[in-house]
Each structure stands twice: as C-alpha cells, then as structure tokens.
Amino acid sequence: MNETQKTGIFWGVAAVVALIAAIVSWPSSxxxxxxxxxxxxxxxxxxxxxxxxxxxxxxxxxxxEGQGELKNFEVRKDPESGLWTIPSKGGYPADAIEQMRDAANALVGLDVLDVPTDNPEDHAGMGVVEPKLEDLDPGDEGVGRLVTFKDSSQKVIASLIVGNEVKGQEGQVYVRKPGQDPVYVVKLDDSPLSTDFEEWIEEDLLQLSSIDIENVELKDYNASLGLQGVTLTKNYDVELAKDGSTWTLAALKEYDQSNPLAEPTLVEIDPDKELNSQKLNDLANALDDLKFVDVNRKPEGISANLKADKDFAADQEAATQLAGRGFIPVPLGPNREIEILSANGELTATTKEGVKYILRFGNISGIADDGKEGDESQAGDEAEAAGGVNRYLMVSTVVDESKFPVPELKPIPQTLEELDAIDRPAPPADVEMPQELNTPEVPETAEPEMKEGDGEAATDQASGEEATDGEKEGAKSEEPAAEEPATEEPAEKDGEAESSEPAEPADSGDGESADDAEPTSGQTDASGEGESTTVGEAQEEVEEAEESDEQSSEASPEEDGEDDASEAAESETAQPAETPDPAASEVEETEEEKLERLAAVQEKITKENERMLEDRKEKLQQARLTSQALNERFADWYYVIPEATYSKLRISREELFESPAAAAPDPAAMPPGLQNMQFPGLPGN
Structure with a gap:
C-alpha cells in the first residue's frame, strides 16, 4: 500500500468519526x-x-411528592359526537369548549425569552424534572407539570413541562420540552391549565332558579346496612308550598318510632305557629346554587329513576359499592322491585314548569373507599383543600303531572235551543231583581175597594210624611174630594199604606163623622167621603186645583209634595205599559240564519277548546323533555357535594318553625331603677 492510499484511508476514517460525533452531539430536540x-x-x-x-x-x-404518585387529568373531545368528556373522571361530560380554547391559547405563540441552561443537573432547581414514575421516588422534589395537547388523530402538537416561576420576573416561568435538556424562560399564564374538576364542568348541578320553586317535600329518615339487615328510622315528612318568598305548610306527618313502616300520623299545627322562613329560604337558595366538587360513576344496572334491574340484584359487588356510599338497594316496589333507600333522607323540589327534582343524601365521601376508583383519593384531597368533608348525592327527576290539569272545556251547543240558552243565560243568583219583580203578589180578593179620595190619601202616606193629628185634619181640608180613579194604583204597590185610623162607615142620615168634628169645605175623612161638600162642589175644586197646577209654578210645599208623589206613583204604574220593547223592533232571524250562527258558535268554541288542550300539551311535553335531558345527565353518577351545602338542605323537625319569642320581663319583678327602662325587640316596646 503506497502513501497515497494510506492517506486516503486515514481521511476517510476521520470523516466517518466526525460524522458519528456530529450525530451523537446533535441536540435531542x-x-x-x-x-x-x-x-x-x-x-x-x-x-x-x-x-x-x-x-x-x-x-x-x-x-x-408525599405519596410518590402520579395523577392524571385528561379532557378529550369525542370524534363522533363532538362532546367533551373527562376520561380521568369516568368520562363525565365536560363544559370544556371555552376552557379548552383558553388552555390551548396559553401555548399558541409562546415565545422564548431566554435559555438559562441546558445542564440536566439544573432541572430540579428550576422545577422542570419530568414526571415519569419509573424515574421518581416518594419525596423527590423539583418535579414539574407535564402538559400535552393532541389533535383529533392523537398526534402530539405541543408538550411542555411547566416548572417554577422566575424570581423577580412576574409572569415568567421555567419550561422544558420532554426529552430535551435546554430550559427556556417564557411568559406564561398557566391558570387555564388547571386540574381542578370544577373548572371543567357545569357547576350548577340542578340548573333551576329558587324563584321557580313552588313545592318542597322533606322526608327525614335514616337507613343503614348491618349484619342484621337494613335498619330504618323515620322521623317526619313535611310538604311545603312556596309563593315568592312566602312559605305555607301543606301537611306535616310524624312516624311511630317503634314501627317506622306504619302509616304516619297527620300533625295538627297551632295556627299561630310560624314557619322558619329564614331556614326555608336558605334551603331554596342552596338548591339554586347547588355545586358539586367531584363525581363517581354508579354501578351498571341502576336506571335514571334509581330503580335496579333484575341483574343488579344478583351483583353483590355492585350492591356493596352502592350501600357503602349510603344508597341501600331494598325491595320496596309493589312487586318487590329493588329501589334505592338513602342513608340520610330525601328532598324533592317541584318547579312551576312541573319538573320534580328528587335528591337522595348518602354517606360522607371517602368513608367507603373500595380502592377500585383511582379518583377517590383525589376527592379526599379536594375535600381537605375545601376545608371540610363532602357527601354523596344522587339526583333524578320526574314530571309532576298535577301541575298540568286537564282544562275545563266550554260546552259546544248542538241545537238551536242550546244556542238560545247561551244567548240568554240565567241571571246570577247574587244579582238583585227589580223591586216590582221582587214584590210578592197579593191576591185580588185582598185589595180594598177604592172610593173617591182614597187615591190621594194613599199618596199622602207614600210620601213618607209623618203628621200630628192636627196636621192631618188640616191636610184633609186642602184635599179634593175625588183626586184619582179608584183603580189607579193597586194596594200592593210600594208606598201605599193604610190609614192610621180605621175607616168608619158613613152615617145613613146626616153624614157626620165619628168624632163629631165639623169639617171645612172640601175636607174628607179617613174614608175619603166629605161631610158638607157635595159631589159637584168637590169636582169643581178638583178642576180648579188642576188649573192652578198647570198655570202657576208657585205652589205650597205641601201641595208640591202631594202632587209629585201622586205623579210619581202614576208614572211608576204606567211605565211598563208605555215603554216600548226593543226586542219587538228586531227583525226575526230565519231558520237558515240561526243554523249559520249555530255553526259559527260551534267553530269558535271548538277552536278555544283546542287551544286550551294544545297549550296544556305543549307545557307537559316541555316538562318531559326537560326531565329527560336532566336525567340523561344525572343517570350514571354519584355526585359529591360540600357538607356545608348538605346542612342547608337538611332541616330537622325542631327547625321547621320559629322558636317562641322571648317573654317580656315582668316590671313588678324588676328592681325599681329598671322598671321604666325600654327593652328594644321585646313585645310592648
């Protein structure tokens, strides 16, 4: 191998080593x-x-850190229904649209302000240690909060470990991406990234207003399950009606403590005894503002109306879980169906819309932890953080159909006779009839024979004048012998009275009266006959009196009163005959017109009846839809409510009524210096 080849090999190896080193040193980001x-x-x-x-x-x-455990809180959108649920709470429905948007916005557009370190040894001090159970032990510190967002395909779109706040920099925190060493400083509002259950749900459990509550019923009893079976103690039932802020007692029943299954006894309440309005108003407001802090899923087999199916009766584990929370399945139905008996009584509240809410109160939350639900310990922590214990609650609703009575329909006339009866209804019993119609009819045989002068004497009596005997004698001298026909006014008319003295028959010869008084010209006695005046003279006097009435407007008070009374009597007697009957001038309807009017009236009343029935149907249907929607939300869950709320919903027998007012001190029993002092708030001050 020559030098050139050696040199090439050397540089090749060096390049490979450099590439490997570059790959190894590349940041895992x-x-x-x-x-x-x-x-x-x-x-x-x-x-x-x-x-x-x-x-x-x-x-x-x-x-x-104390328990060395990880806690998961998750909110997820169902891809099919589009509804948000909380898988970590058994899939409870979440009111998460706005909360989720705010939480996601906290990470969208999050800019890096600084990169203080990439040394893993600094992670604990900045609170960005990744919460991985396999790497942690109880008591480990500096563990951050891991926040992960995924899209609809479950692909991670953002994941961040949120650590401590940066000292001296308000709103800035340390963060780190999982699997990476660099620590970043960002300005982050992490309040939407909450694991508080209440932040992600509709807190208003019942969704009712206190002003809509019309009836409340309390069933005060206690039930428990022991080795000997179910122990039941019943105290009282009370039914209350509410109108605005005014409460009234409908019924109060008490039970025999030795036999709680016996029928209760109705209690008579002193009318002077007043209901405890403050307590009852607190109860209504607590229903209005009923919030819950946690939920647990109920066992399978319990329906929305809290009745159990046949399979549930054989599920011992489910029954034990139910009873442990204070809801005891017992055969209470008419055919031994299993129903739920509450450990601490029931309350029902009915709204004006006809929806009846049924609340059943169970045991204190946490005392029956079966260890199988991962969120029980979290519920205990939440209760501790809230400063008190919590209590299990079951809720269901039904429709109170008594709020929707069938309307009283108007009768529809089927014949012309029935139509006439509608046109001319009978007068009400409390309407006074005219005087002449109320006057009892006097037989004709009882009417005395009228003679000349009787009519005027009767008129004098009708005027209501009370005169002495002397005045009567003077009036006799001024009266004409014959003023009115004998048949002008019947004896039974109002205003006619008999003479104060009985009439005596005339003398057969001389015509003197019984008192031997010598009357003046034109004077008549009680029988209407004159003593010294002839019939012709009397007639002339009558004519002169009539002429005087017509020509002169100046008449003596006595004459005016007599004439007016006489004319009024004549007018009353003649009026019915002189007044024309309006009905007589109306055109008589033909048979065809009557039938047309009958058809129109039938159509009108039919539409009115249909409108009333339709109105009832719509209100009843709306109540059923509301009840159904509420039951769909309540059906699968135990709710956990604060004990402070439960104490407002549970009223003892003694708290139902106002306590007797304190008696005012006896002044005689006081020391002399205190006897004249006032005591504000006590009766008599």
Missing part, C-alpha cells in the same frame, strides 16, 4: 435551532401549533 440554543430566543416555542381549535385532547400529569 424537535425545535429547529440548528444546535445553537441561543438562536431560539425570540422565536415561538411551538412553530406548528398555531390554531387552538386543532387541539382535541389535553392531558396534565402531576406528581404527589
């Missing part, structure tokens, strides 16, 4: 920094992640 970590400053950390809507899943992995 998917960033296009050309090996110079300083060249990435001012450039986006993820050049291909530009649209937050391409993110179809988010996974956040954290490390619990």
């Amino acid at each position: 998917d960033s296009d920094d050309g090996g110079n970590i300083g060249s990435v400053v001012g450039t986006p950390l993820f050049t291909e992640f530009k649209d937050p809507l391409t993110a179809a899943s988010l996974k956040i992995v954290t490390f619990n």
Whole structure:
C-alpha cells in the first residue's frame, strides 16, 4: 500500500468519526435551532401549533411528592359526537369548549425569552424534572407539570413541562420540552391549565332558579346496612308550598318510632305557629346554587329513576359499592322491585314548569373507599383543600303531572235551543231583581175597594210624611174630594199604606163623622167621603186645583209634595205599559240564519277548546323533555357535594318553625331603677 492510499484511508476514517460525533452531539430536540440554543430566543416555542381549535385532547400529569404518585387529568373531545368528556373522571361530560380554547391559547405563540441552561443537573432547581414514575421516588422534589395537547388523530402538537416561576420576573416561568435538556424562560399564564374538576364542568348541578320553586317535600329518615339487615328510622315528612318568598305548610306527618313502616300520623299545627322562613329560604337558595366538587360513576344496572334491574340484584359487588356510599338497594316496589333507600333522607323540589327534582343524601365521601376508583383519593384531597368533608348525592327527576290539569272545556251547543240558552243565560243568583219583580203578589180578593179620595190619601202616606193629628185634619181640608180613579194604583204597590185610623162607615142620615168634628169645605175623612161638600162642589175644586197646577209654578210645599208623589206613583204604574220593547223592533232571524250562527258558535268554541288542550300539551311535553335531558345527565353518577351545602338542605323537625319569642320581663319583678327602662325587640316596646 503506497502513501497515497494510506492517506486516503486515514481521511476517510476521520470523516466517518466526525460524522458519528456530529450525530451523537446533535441536540435531542424537535425545535429547529440548528444546535445553537441561543438562536431560539425570540422565536415561538411551538412553530406548528398555531390554531387552538386543532387541539382535541389535553392531558396534565402531576406528581404527589408525599405519596410518590402520579395523577392524571385528561379532557378529550369525542370524534363522533363532538362532546367533551373527562376520561380521568369516568368520562363525565365536560363544559370544556371555552376552557379548552383558553388552555390551548396559553401555548399558541409562546415565545422564548431566554435559555438559562441546558445542564440536566439544573432541572430540579428550576422545577422542570419530568414526571415519569419509573424515574421518581416518594419525596423527590423539583418535579414539574407535564402538559400535552393532541389533535383529533392523537398526534402530539405541543408538550411542555411547566416548572417554577422566575424570581423577580412576574409572569415568567421555567419550561422544558420532554426529552430535551435546554430550559427556556417564557411568559406564561398557566391558570387555564388547571386540574381542578370544577373548572371543567357545569357547576350548577340542578340548573333551576329558587324563584321557580313552588313545592318542597322533606322526608327525614335514616337507613343503614348491618349484619342484621337494613335498619330504618323515620322521623317526619313535611310538604311545603312556596309563593315568592312566602312559605305555607301543606301537611306535616310524624312516624311511630317503634314501627317506622306504619302509616304516619297527620300533625295538627297551632295556627299561630310560624314557619322558619329564614331556614326555608336558605334551603331554596342552596338548591339554586347547588355545586358539586367531584363525581363517581354508579354501578351498571341502576336506571335514571334509581330503580335496579333484575341483574343488579344478583351483583353483590355492585350492591356493596352502592350501600357503602349510603344508597341501600331494598325491595320496596309493589312487586318487590329493588329501589334505592338513602342513608340520610330525601328532598324533592317541584318547579312551576312541573319538573320534580328528587335528591337522595348518602354517606360522607371517602368513608367507603373500595380502592377500585383511582379518583377517590383525589376527592379526599379536594375535600381537605375545601376545608371540610363532602357527601354523596344522587339526583333524578320526574314530571309532576298535577301541575298540568286537564282544562275545563266550554260546552259546544248542538241545537238551536242550546244556542238560545247561551244567548240568554240565567241571571246570577247574587244579582238583585227589580223591586216590582221582587214584590210578592197579593191576591185580588185582598185589595180594598177604592172610593173617591182614597187615591190621594194613599199618596199622602207614600210620601213618607209623618203628621200630628192636627196636621192631618188640616191636610184633609186642602184635599179634593175625588183626586184619582179608584183603580189607579193597586194596594200592593210600594208606598201605599193604610190609614192610621180605621175607616168608619158613613152615617145613613146626616153624614157626620165619628168624632163629631165639623169639617171645612172640601175636607174628607179617613174614608175619603166629605161631610158638607157635595159631589159637584168637590169636582169643581178638583178642576180648579188642576188649573192652578198647570198655570202657576208657585205652589205650597205641601201641595208640591202631594202632587209629585201622586205623579210619581202614576208614572211608576204606567211605565211598563208605555215603554216600548226593543226586542219587538228586531227583525226575526230565519231558520237558515240561526243554523249559520249555530255553526259559527260551534267553530269558535271548538277552536278555544283546542287551544286550551294544545297549550296544556305543549307545557307537559316541555316538562318531559326537560326531565329527560336532566336525567340523561344525572343517570350514571354519584355526585359529591360540600357538607356545608348538605346542612342547608337538611332541616330537622325542631327547625321547621320559629322558636317562641322571648317573654317580656315582668316590671313588678324588676328592681325599681329598671322598671321604666325600654327593652328594644321585646313585645310592648
């Protein structure tokens, strides 16, 4: 081998070695920094992640230093339905559209501000150690939070380990890409990258307003499962009605403690006893604002109405899990169907839309951990962080059809007679009839015979004047002997009265009255007969009086009163005969016109009835759709609510009513210096 060949071989080997060294020293990064970590400053950390809507899943992995465990929180969009769910919570529906957009935007356009190190030994101090369980031990520090976004094909589009904040630089944090050594400084708002369950769900569990609640029913009982079977203690049931902020008691029933399965006894409540409005309003507001902090999936075989199918009865493991959370399956149905009995009673709330919410309260969350659900310990941590324990809750809904009574339909006339009955309905019973129609009919035989002068005497009585005997005698001298025909006014008319003195028959010879008083010319006695005035003279006086009434407007008060009363009586008697009947002037309908009007009335009433029925149908259908949608959301889950919320929803028998007001102190029993002092808030002050 000559020197030239040796030299060529040498340079060839050197080139291979240099290539291998270059490959080995090439940074393990998917960033296009050309090996110079300083060249990435001012450039986006993820050049291909530009649209937050391409993110179809988010996974956040954290490390619990004390327990040495990793915790996964994941939100994913179903490719078929397009719905967001939380796989780490059993696939619970997530209200994640806006939250996911904000989380993805946190990494879109994230620029590198600095590259402080690429030494792996600095990772722990900056909090960017990758959370990989195989590389970690309990107590390890400096482990960061791994955030990974994937698209709909599950391809990683952005992945980042979020570490500590940079000291003295507000909003700046250390970050690192998994599998790479360089540490970057970025300005990052990581609040949307939350693993708090409440941040990713619709917190308003019931989605009702307190002003829509019309009825509340509380069933106060306790149930537990022991070696001897189910132990049941029933305290009371109460039904309450709510109108605005006003509560009324519909029924209160108490149970026999020695026999809880016996029918309850209705309790009579003192009318003066007032409901505890503050407690009841707190209950309604707690329903309005009912939030939950965690969920667990229920066992298979429990339907939306919390009834169990036949297969569930044979699933001992599922029944044990259910009972451990405070929901005991027992054969309560009429055909021994298995239903759920709650450990701590029930509450129902019915809205004006007719949807009845049924809440069943179970045990405290965490006391029945069967170790098979990975999120139970997390629920305990959340409860501890919230400053109190939590409680299991089951929710279902039904439609209260009593809120949709069948409307009272108007009768549709089928014949002309029925149409006439509608046109001329009977007067209401409380309407007063005209006086002449209310006056009882007097038999004709009871009417006394009218003579000349009787009509005027009757008119005087109708005017309501009360006169002394002397005034009556003076009035007799001014009255004409014959004023009105005897048949002008019947005896039964209002205003006619009998003479205060009984009429005496006239003397057969001299015509003197019984009191032997000598009447003046034109005077009549109680019977209407004159003593010294002839019939002709009386007639002349009548004519003169009529002439005087017509020609002179100045009449004495006595004469005006007598004439007005007489004319009013005549007018009342003659009015029915003189007033024309409006109905008589109407044109009589033909048979064909009546039938046409009957058809029009039938069509009108039919449409009104159909409209009322359709309105009821629409409201009932809407209530059923609302109940169905709610049950689809409630059906598969136990909910975990704060114990503070549960305490507002559970009211004891003693808390139902206001406590008796404190009695005012007896002034006599006070020291002399305190007897005149006022005590604000006490009765009498």
